[in-house]
Amino acid sequence: MKIVIVGTGYVGLVSGTCFSEMGVDVTCVDVDRKKIDKLRQGIIPIYEPGLEELVSKNVNAGRLHFTTDLREILDEVEVVFSAVGTPPDEDGSADLKYVLEVARSVGQNMKKYLVIVTKSTVPVGTALKVKNAIQEELDRRGVNIEFDVASNPEFLKEGAAVHDFMSPDRVVVGVANERAKEIMSRLYKPFMLSGDRMIFTDIPSAEMIKYAANSMLATRISFMNDMANLCELVGADINMVRKGIGTDSRIGKKFLYAGCGYGGSCFPKDVKALIKTAEQNGYEMQVLKAVENVNEKQKSILFDKFMKHFNGKVKGKTVAMWGLAFKPETDDMREAPALVLIDLLLNAGVSVKVYDPIAMDECHRRIGDKVIYCKDMYEATVDADTLMLVTEWKEFRVPSWSVLKKVMRGHVVVDGRNIYDGKELKGNGFNYYKIG
Ligand SMILES: NC(=O)c1ccc[n+]([C@@H]2O[C@H](COP(=O)([O-])OP(=O)(O)OC[C@H]3O[C@@H](n4cnc5c(N)ncnc54)[C@H](O)[C@@H]3O)[C@@H](O)[C@H]2O)c1
Numbered sequence: 491m492k493i494v495i496v497g498t499g500y501v502g503l504v505s506g507t508c509f510s511e512m513g514v515d516v517t518c519v520d521v522d523r524k525k526i527d528k529l530r531q532g533i534i535p536i537y538e539p540g541l542e543e544l545v546s547k548n549v550n551a552g553r554l555h556f557t558t559d560l561r562e563i564l565d566e567v568e569v570v571f572s573a574v575g576t577p578p579d580e581d582g583s584a585d586l587k588y589v590l591e592v593a594r595s596v597g598q599n600m601k602k603y604l605v606i607v608t609k610s611t612v613p614v615g616t617a618l619k620v621k622n623a624i625q626e627e628l629d630r631r632g633v634n635i636e637f638d639v640a641s642n643p644e645f646l647k648e649g650a651a652v653h654d655f656m657s658p659d660r661v662v663v664g665v666a667n668e669r670a671k672e673i674m675s676r677l678y679k680p681f682m683l684s685g686d687r688m689i690f691t692d693i694p695s696a697e698m699i700k701y702a703a704n705s706m707l708a709t710r711i712s713f714m715n716d717m718a719n720l721c722e723l724v725g726a727d728i729n730m731v732r733k734g735i736g737t738d739s740r741i742g743k744k745f746l747y748a749g750c751g752y753g754g755s756c757f758p759k760d761v762k763a764l765i766k767t768a769e770q771n772g773y774e775m776q777v778l779k780a781v782e783n784v785n786e787k788q789k790s791i792l793f794d795k796f797m798k799h800f801n802g803k804v805k806g807k808t809v810a811m812w813g814l815a816f817k818p819e820t821d822d823m824r825e826a827p828a829l830v831l832i833d834l835l836l837n838a839g840v841s842v843k844v845y846d847p848i849a850m851d852e853c854h855r856r857i858g859d860k861v862i863y864c865k866d867m868y869e870a871t872v873d874a875d876t877l878m879l880v881t882e883w884k885e886f887r888v889p890s891w892s893v894l895k896k897v898m899r900g901h902v903v904v905d906g907r908n909i910y911d912g913k914e915l916k917g918n919g920f921n922y923y924k925i926g
């Protein structure tokens with residue numbers, strides 16, 4: 491089977507590579523010529539464990555191709571995936587300009603039946619807009635070509651993207667007829683060896699499932715952050731509470747970790763977009779509005795704890811920050827809590843020394859030389875008054891407290907991900923603050 495994936499960003503590149511690993515002939519298309527040139531040279535524009543090896547394996551096997559020209563490939567494929575970005579518009583709604591651009595381009599160039607599948611996260615009703623945009627172009631050309639649209643939202647997580655795509659919990663596909671359903675079943679068959687986890691729905695439901703999933707996960711996190719803040723006030727421990735509730739199989743253990751707020755390219759944007767969809771339909775998503783508010787406050791919680799420790803007298807102090815990416819195993823800093831924290835600290839006259847195993851270049855690209863970039867985690871702590879743990883990379887989990895005791899000027903640790911043992915730190919002479 492031959493397919494094309496339009497948009498070679500995170501999702502496009504990972505899904506294209508994984509489809510080709512399963513024997514599908516995949517052409518990845520992007521308007522960004524530099525990106526395509528790099529990919530052709532084997533240079534991967536994103537950091538994602540396991541991806542580089544898989545890309546080169548499938549390129550060498552002749553199943554994975556990169557181009558900037560959608561026209562040259564449309565005649566040969568059965569399915570066109572659209573995996574372009576859907577960034578938030580000024581009002582929070584999803585901006586569909588790239589999605590509709592792709593639809594028009596397909597309509598201008600297709601010569602035979604195709605299934606056009608939207609993989610990007612898009613609001614309910616988008617498939618209809620895609621269908622209309624394609625049909626308008628066909629009408630303009632005066633040709634009559636059959637096609638179907640489908641919705642196939644993507645649930646992969648950055649940092650675990652290859653695994654998530656290769657072994658999905660489920661694959662959701664919204665279709666309007668049997669013809670499209672048969673083609674999508676055939677495409678995903680190799681991923682279904684350990685049981686059929688394909689869920690076929692109507693198209694609006696598939697579009698909604700993606701927003702509902704991300705919003706539910708974001709809700710769990712904000713709920714736990716809210717609980718954590720209450721635990722602190724009443725003398726309970728959020729980690730114990732998490733274990734106590736997570737073992738209830740109706741609740742489950744995952745995505746119950748309190749921290750310094752959720753970030754990334756999806757949760758913040760998708761929660762906003764769903765609130766907006768509701769608004770446009772005369773409905774108010776009260777729960778999600780609270781989810782957002784809690785998250786906004788949570789992003790400054792490490793700063794609040796730091797201020798409280800020093801009774802507000804922080805001007806001239808130095809903070810060592812471990813972790814910049816919005817989560818481990820990625821260099822992505824979109825909506826990262828570290829960015830909010832850095833701003834708060836700099837505005838309060840604090841010097842910030844940072845270290846992240848992968849996201850240093852990305853941080854520099856975003857904020858330049860406002861902070862001091864250190865070559866390793868310990869260098870960042872030299873003469874620091876406080877250490878803030880923002881991203882729970884594995885290498886930060888078991889630091890040498892005796893080294894830190896020697897090199898730090900102050901002995902304060904603010905743990906934004908609850909990875910340290912408070913008793914151990916106190917035993918080593920540190921003031922330790924966690925979340926909840
Ligand atoms: N990043 C994730 O972890 C993730 C996971 C699931 C779903 N999603 C959703 O998938 C979509 C894509 O996300 P992403 O992070 O991969 O985006 P991205 O911004 O990393 O990549 C989008 C790519 O599309 C290209 N593009 C834009 N217009 C184009 C056009 N007309 N023709 C060809 N290429 C074009 C851009 O050059 C860019 O390379 C979004 O809707 C996002 O919400 C993302």
Ligand SMILES: O=c1ccn([C@@H]2O[C@H](COP(=O)(O)OP(=O)(O)O[C@H]3O[C@H](CO)[C@@H](O)[C@H](O)[C@H]3O)[C@@H](O)[C@H]2O)c(=O)[nH]1
Binds near residue numbers: 753816
């Ligand atoms: O218990 C938890 C779990 C996560 N987080 C934070 O939540 C954010 C998002 O984490 P994660 O969901 O692992 O990363 P993403 O790569 O953004 O993946 C989410 O967003 C993608 C894009 O839509 C979806 O495909 C995925 O299913 C969905 O998990 C990060 O800042 C995490 O630190 C917590 O604070 N506590």
